[in-house]
Amino acid sequence: MLTYITLAWRNLWRNKRRTMITVSAIAFAVIVSVLLQSLNRGSYEMMIDRMVSFNTGYLQIQDFRYDDEASLDNAFFYDEELRERVLHADDRIRKILPRLQTFMLAANGASARGAMVFGIDPEKEDRFNDLKGYKTEGRFFELDEQAAVLSQGMADRLQLTVGDTLVLLGQGRFGMSASGLFKITGLMDHPIREMNNQAVYLPLNTAQEFLSAEDHLTALMIAPERERQTESVAAALRQALRHDDELVVFTWPELMPELLDLMEFDLAGPRLMTVILYVVIGFGFFGTILTMTMERIREFGVLLSVGMRRVRLAAVVFLETLFICLMGVITGVILSLGLIALIDPIRLSGRAAQAVIDMGFEPVLPLSYAPDQFYTQGIYVFLIAMLVFLFPLWKLFRLNIIEAARS
Amino acid sequence: MAILKTTDLSKVYNPDTVPVHALRDVSVSIEKGEFTSVVGPSGSGKTTLLNLVGGLDKPTSGEVEVEGIRIAGMKDRELTNFRLHNIGFVFQHYNLIPVFSARENVSFIMLLQNQDKEKMQERADELLRAVGLGNRKDARPPQMSGGEQQRVAVARALASKPKFILADEPTASLDTEAAMNLLDIMQRMNQEQNVTFVFSTHDQRVIDRARRVITLVDGAVDSDEHRDPDEGATA
Ligand SMILES: Nc1ncnc2c1ncn2[C@@H]1O[C@H](COP(=O)(O)OP(=O)(O)O)[C@@H](O)[C@H]1O
Ligand SMILES: [Mg+2]
Numbered sequence: 001m002l003t004y005i006t007l008a009w010r011n012l013w014r015n016k017r018r019t020m021i022t023v024s025a026i027a028f029a030v031i032v033s034v035l036l037q038s039l040n041r042g043s044y045e046m047m048i049d050r051m052v053s054f055n056t057g058y059l060q061i062q063d064f065r066y067d068d069e070a071s072l073d074n075a076f077f078y079d080e081e082l083r084e085r086v087l088h089a090d091d092r093i094r095k096i097l098p099r100l101q102t103f104m105l106a107a108n109g110a111s112a113r114g115a116m117v118f119g120i121d122p123e124k125e126d127r128f129n130d131l132k133g134y135k136t137e138g139r140f141f142e143l144d145e146q147a148a149v150l151s152q153g154m155a156d157r158l159q160l161t162v163g164d165t166l167v168l169l170g171q172g173r174f175g176m177s178a179s180g181l182f183k184i185t186g187l188m189d190h191p192i193r194e195m196n197n198q199a200v201y202l203p204l205n206t207a208q209e210f211l212s213a214e215d216h217l218t219a220l221m222i223a224p225e226r227e228r229q230t231e232s233v234a235a236a237l238r239q240a241l242r243h244d245d246e247l248v249v250f251t252w253p254e255l256m257p258e259l260l261d262l263m264e265f266d267l268a269g270p271r272l273m274t275v276i277l278y279v280v281i282g283f284g285f286f287g288t289i290l291t292m293t294m295e296r297i298r299e300f301g302v303l304l305s306v307g308m309r310r311v312r313l314a315a316v317v318f319l320e321t322l323f324i325c326l327m328g329v330i331t332g333v334i335l336s337l338g339l340i341a342l343i344d345p346i347r348l349s350g351r352a353a354q355a356v357i358d359m360g361f362e363p364v365l366p367l368s369y370a371p372d373q374f375y376t377q378g379i380y381v382f383l384i385a386m387l388v389f390l391f392p393l394w395k396l397f398r399l400n401i402i403e404a405a406r407s
Numbered sequence: 408m409a410i411l412k413t414t415d416l417s418k419v420y421n422p423d424t425v426p427v428h429a430l431r432d433v434s435v436s437i438e439k440g441e442f443t444s445v446v447g448p449s450g451s452g453k454t455t456l457l458n459l460v461g462g463l464d465k466p467t468s469g470e471v472e473v474e475g476i477r478i479a480g481m482k483d484r485e486l487t488n489f490r491l492h493n494i495g496f497v498f499q500h501y502n503l504i505p506v507f508s509a510r511e512n513v514s515f516i517m518l519l520q521n522q523d524k525e526k527m528q529e530r531a532d533e534l535l536r537a538v539g540l541g542n543r544k545d546a547r548p549p550q551m552s553g554g555e556q557q558r559v560a561v562a563r564a565l566a567s568k569p570k571f572i573l574a575d576e577p578t579a580s581l582d583t584e585a586a587m588n589l590l591d592i593m594q595r596m597n598q599e600q601n602v603t604f605v606f607s608t609h610d611q612r613v614i615d616r617a618r619r620v621i622t623l624v625d626g627a628v629d630s631d632e633h634r635d636p637d638e639g640a641t642a
Pocket of ligand 2: 453576
């Protein structure tokens with residue numbers, strides 16, 4: 001085996017320049033494909049990451065009716081017993097986060113706006129999503145204080161600030177009317193753009209009482225140790241809650257399918273580019289293998305004459321094809337990883353930056369390090385190599401020894 | 408039993424378009440230890456005959472037997488294996504793998520035969536010494552002269568321990584000195600180790616060294632004479 005590997009390897013360097021050019025072309029295709037994907041996915045990953053930590057959790061427990069009608073009427077009873085059950089459902093469950101959430105009107109006495117009101121536990125939030133890091137002024141409240149923290153956009157619109165009083169108007173559980181006054185203890189810059197204009201945080205206990213929903217939650221957000229454990233932890237949770245026919249478990253892809261669809265849609269462009277690039281590079285690769293085969297027909301004839309089997313000879317040519325493919329992919333992956341690390345995140349400046357800021361985004365383009373964008377390139381190039389290899393394979397198996405010797 | 412025997416061997420190229428009768432009813436028998444030369448002008452069918460007895464091509468009619476085994480009915484894979492274990496080949500040029508050293512070229516055939524790895528190196532070195540290339544073991548074909556390359560090819564043919572060695576015009580692209588040197592080596596192998604050689608040539612000096620000369624004219628055997636090479640050509 002070693003001899004065949006040596007033979008294939010040395011054969012590659014019979015024409016150094018040709019091999020180098022082919023390898024570089026493959027590496028180039030890999031780099032461009034990875035960068036295109038990485039740039040496109042980077043922003044989505046950031047969005048998803050924020051949505052997961054601020055809005056949904058990797059997993060979430062809800063009342064089974066809540067998905068159809070997101071109303072306080074469909075909140076669920078949450079006590080120590082349920083908490084224990086969830087925590088013990090799977091030892092990969094690291095954090096849980098209780099929330100009560102509803103839509104209300106927020107007013108300053110003169111004008112009013114729609115607000116998404118969250119009853120939260122600031123300590124637990126902070127462990128889950130570093131909430132306190134986003135505070136811009138004042139402080140977060142105690143669990144049963146009659147207080148509120150406003151997102152910056154909401155505060156601006158209502159022209160309220162720390163120390164002012166916020167009025168909340170709306171309905172509690174089962175149509176109970178709910179209206180109250182809350183002292184603003186702090187302001188925060190919410191990392192999700194839409195939320196920054198409508199989020200109002202209240203202490204969980206205060207919110208439950210205010211909304212006639214004592215001991216009730218609309219969602220229990222859950223984080224496993226690692227993202228990829230989401231599905232198996234979901235399965236364990238469903239098992240643990242199987243006698244509770246009111247409660248359902250959702251995973252984050254189930255909770256925000258639109259975002260994932262949008263990402264897929266946005267990746268279609270780079271994928272098409274990748275395909276075109278690979279078709280071009282594939283022809284170059286094919287050309288190299290074609291000439292490497294044709295210029296050695298006589299040599300192949302001699303080897304078959306002295307008794308080398310066609311499959312063994314094919315194996316040598318296969319190794320040659322594989323080596324070119326591997327060298328191209330490995331170089332491409334290493335260089336693209338290096339490039340990503342070097343330029344991530346891309347900070348926009350000047351007018352471009354201002355345009356992005358005006359649209360309400362950060363002027364930063366994050367890049368993705370998702371491993372699949374690297375190995376999918378490897379798979380693509382390998383498939384191309386297999387396709388390219390068909391030619392020498394076909395040539396070898398119909399090679400006539402006598403004609404090869406005369407060529 | 409004859410080591411190699413042909414019976415009414417014929418070959419017609421392009422039978423459907425412009426038929427070329429390259430070989431006509433050739434029946435010869437070669438014994439172990441012979442040093443036979445197939446001679447004749449260009450186009451007389453020497454290469455065709457060697458290709459057929461070497462199992463590289465199929466006859467139109469007639470039989471080839473190697474130690475009584477008929478090779479006609481063998482499938483491609485079987486035939487390849489048969490060649491590997493029974494026949495040594497030396498061609499006019501491009502015999503060697505250019506990226507392998509002399510020693511690697513000789514070892515390679517033993518590797519194909521699955522010979523004992525331990526002994527391969529040793530045997531390759533020994534054979535290269537025997538063909539006078541003891542100090543050129545690590546040279547690769549592009550660094551070797553034509554004569555050296557042909558000697559490596561002979562060493563490779565010997566390495567597979569074949570029943571006989573077929574050499575199609577092995578000296579045709581060599582100068583006189585290299586050609587005589589190659590012939591000396593082949594002759595010594597024949598005398599010392601009783602290796603059977605069948606080689607084709609149209610070079611009179613090479614013909615003079617053979618102990619049996621089969622002459623082809625237009626694809627048919629014109630004469631077949633045994634002689635003592637020391638006496639020179641005594642037709
Ligand atoms: N593959 C082939 N197709 C057609 N004709 C061939 C082929 N090989 C050899 N011939 C013809 O067969 C005859 C014998 O050729 P060959 O055996 O090569 O002779 P030699 O080796 O004695 O020069 C020649 O007329 C040659 O042109
Ligand atoms: Mg010839």
